Amino acid sequence: MMRRVVITGMGVTAPGGVGVSAFWELLTAGRPMTRLITRFDATPFRSRMAAECDLHPAVHGTTTRDTRWLDRYLQFATAAATEALRDSGLNAVEEDEWRVGVVMGTALGSAALLEQNYVVMSDSGAKWELDHQYGSPHLHLAWTPSMLGAEIARLCGARGPVHTVSSGCTAGIDAVGYAAQLILDGDADVVVAGGAEAPISPVTVGSFDAIRVTSSRNDDPEHSCRPFDRDRDGFVLGEGAAVLVLEERRHAIRRGATVLCEVAGYATLSSAHHMTGLTTDGRVLAVAITQVLNQARLGPTEIDYISANGTGTRQNDRHETNAVKLALGQYAYSVPMSSIKSMIGHALGASGAIELVASALAIERGAVPPTANLMAADPECDLDYVPDTAREHRVNVALSLGSGFGGFQSVMALRRPDSRGVETSRL
């Protein structure tokens, strides 16, 4: 019998609140959390804004040891994983630990920590050969983002495949997609998956400044990220984490878990065009959407909601709009599609996972979050982007889109449990 993958638990750490409830409240209120950066003095930079998380470690499941030793993105992930595990009701002790895996995504991992240490060790960049004695004690762990997977595995007692995905801005979707494949292929029965990122540091801001992909609307941070708007001028950095508990469907049913939704399809392709640029036609993303629909055995008109990548750059929003039109034809104009990055910014490798949580919530709660700050749409962006206010809307199938540097285009379909009796084809 074909294996199927369901989601039984979710947790999120995002700007504006920790936990699924606070997150959903923020999204449905349409409240942008983009502000001037407080994490460091951003005065010399072109873009000085971000959506920052306000995490109180002790309140959100991290211990004193975690706060002392874990890098910021790992703290976000720990809080989100703790919530997701609680939500799923999974009892690690009752599981075969070798059948439980972890796949987490991040783009930059500990880059901010590496930067802070570099400044000390190199005497503000003066030296090429570095004095290793000035580095913090566990700094060797910072180079490999695999620490993210390892940390979450320790938290949930997983001893099966523990992998970290670092495909840049699609890492969050890719981690969940890879996790689903592990379950379908029989390599694990439960995989805790998601993404985490804490990128707000001078080197990240500086590298995005250098290619002018971030917004410079520093005089109006709250309205700086304007996906699909005529006056959009780039994305705004975010940070956070989201974790989902994926299970083989029968495994979930056997232990009496509440099934939130099913992973119905996943694809990741490369546009093989440019490391940071996109083609306007959106063809590769369209192919990815079509592949996902075929896997899920869904027709275009069965999609009820699209969670857009919607970064708010000139290129992305047109690319994505055209991709959706190519893949869905005339129906593209009828399906609500919104970008929550308008509110919580772009948390790079975490955003795909955060947006999957938003999509799953749309299915569960029968409403779709809005695109904030959409005042006057770009004439070339002419779909239904759910401007400014959340909308009540029954969602059986949600599509989550991601697109990132390197040319990666990733798509995942989530489906209401048993909204249709067909089995997932190979995902």
Add this chain to the structure above:
Amino acid sequence: MTVAAVITGVGPVAPGGVGATEFWQAISAGRNLLARITRFDPEDNPVTIAGEVSFDADELIEHRYLVQTDRATQFGLAAADLAMADAMFSPPALNPFAAGVITTSCVGGAESLQRGLGKLWRCGPDHVSPYQSFASSHAATTGQVSIRDTMKGPCGVLVTDEAGGLDTLAHARRAIRRGARIMIAGAAEAPLCPYALAPQYSARMLSESADPRTAYLPFSHDARGYVPAEGAAMFVVESAADAAERGSRPKAVISGHGATFSAVAAFDPSGEGLAMACRKAITAAGCRPEDIDVVFADATAIPTADRAEVTVIKSLFGTKVPVTAPKAGFGRAYASSSALDAAAAVLSLDHGIIPPIPALAEPIDELDFVVGAPRRAELRTALVLARGYGGMNSALVLRRPDH
């Protein structure tokens, strides 16, 4: 019916050997290729010996890729070229959407990150390069290979520390089983820059010996940690049917893989997770422990980790299976170390020869270590072992295609 995924091309870029022929010559002769670091001045460092790749980037990499890539990605681009040439495949594929790339590394574009940080902090934000946002990314190698060779199919980037080389091969097989026709998979790593190395000194895993001949002695009573290295290994993976159709000779079948996690970082002394990874891989390959003809060991030369690995090999296979670790001759290239081991295993199956551990005077246990000289043997099935520092274990079973 599951599709058999085969390796039709191998592209190693290693100290002592760029390309399958040179690499095989170096490792089968058991040459020691370790030397004093020249990439930067190691005078004040506790670690001074490494395995460096002798590599003419200008000759191997097209200029427009050269200027925007880290040394690690340059290794990866060259290794992908070599693997495709070895497989007699010239991109683009007939259907670009059926060709994908999956790569791994531990430290990504570390040297580019160090340079970028230097520019930012020394000269200010206006001096940050437009390539900074992606050159140091772990995703850069997959991205650049897919762009250069027009591969629009399933692409990915996995990070599982030193185990990554094996995990990407398993992932390539997943993609083939889901309908991809050709996958480029492997690892690329260039950690020999001051900032990538400096944080490791306090962890005390790197050999501080200044004598290249005795710096990296896995499974020896004199083991004192590993010697870091740089390099890459890429593979062409395709379905057996596609390889046959193209007339490309399969060199090995990816037959079984197992991945587990040890919650103890820095190479769990119990070896429990590694043993389970082996059992999973062997079961998945549909074979028995006695079918394994050679083991390519992880061989960290960290005494507790060597001991754990020996215990695992002994408990699963007894003392009769030949065990080797050619990396003792050229160093441990982080994520590329397991990819280069897999390359060595493929070449070993193909030649019917086990490349040796260059030197092992006083082994810690009585396993059948292949030492000093290559050994001719009837090789049908090879097992490659890898452990990541963070606790990831991986085991890969490769078989000669006629079995």
